[in-house]
Amino acid sequence: MDRAGRILDTIVRSYSTKVVGQSGLRTSLLVALMTGGHVLLESVPGLAKTTAAEAIADAVQAKFQRIQCTPDLLPSDIVGTQIFDPGTRAFFTQLGPIHANFVLLDEINRASAKTQSAMLEAMQERQTSIGGEIHELPKPFLVLATQNPIEQEGTYHLPEAQLDRFLIKDILGYPSIADEAEIVRRVGRGVYDGEDTVADVSLDDVTYLQQLTRRVYLDPSVLNYLVQAVYVTRHTSQYLPETLSRYVEYGASPRASIAFASAARALAVLNGRDHVIPDDVKAFRHHVLRHRMILNFEADADGVTPETIIDACFAAVQVP
Structure with missing residues (x-):
């Protein structure tokens, strides 16, 4: 428990250098990280969902990918596909962006039902199938999906059976006056333009946290x-x-x-x-x-x- 406390404190410090306030979101992300579950985030634009996802990934030195969901997004754009190489006259597999530790599915309700199904299958099975070959997803694997509740044009409602695959759903509110002022100050100082701060936490530490949580x-x-x-x-x-x-x-x-x-x-x-x-x-x-x-x-x-x-x-x- 002492080791877990030190790891969590380090993650929180690294996370707080980029994200102001949003303590509820921080707790949700830590719970998802420790359980290996997936999170659905709902809020209006501009409330640091992408920043928070990147910050938690940077805090544990994980590979991060962001996927902007649109109606014309295909399943192969997510999981990957086979590409023909004229030089070798053979196909090779190009893995999609979902093969990362942290995957942000931005505005998941804009993706078509077929693409949503492909993404949620990968979330459940922790693997993808391309050209008849099974490709395991990296460990840990965490999906953060966002949806915008105020804009419904060009969106596809997530079916209840697919919503059930998410461990938790968090609804974000606006920051307080003090937090919003601090955000503006950090933007003015160029905090978000600098290089990411590498925390002294690795993916092995995340695996340790997950094993400890199960016990x-x-x-x-x-x-x-x-x-x-x-x-x-x-x-x-x-x-x-x-x-x-x-x-x-x-x-x-x-x-x-x-x-x-x-x-x-x-x-x-x-x-x-x-x-x-x-x-x-x-x-x-x-x-x-x-x-x-x-x-x-x-x-x-x-x-x-x-x-x-x-x-x-x-x-x-x-x-x-």
């Missing part, structure tokens, strides 16, 4: 607590008032329970503990469930958000 103790009572909360999302009519349960179309799948266990273990390590407490589960309830709860049109019309239903579900479960 964090999860008591059966806490496990039962998180599973019950997910169960309530699927049976809201039995546990919630009718005024709320009528808004829910579908609840979360068992992947939500798996995500809760992984995220809670990572939060325990971030807080210097070798065991999970109920607060670790509750802290990421919105991150884990907001993209897995499917509400109906009536909820949208009445302005009811997934967070409201999630809070009610957790309130219906007794804390151990």
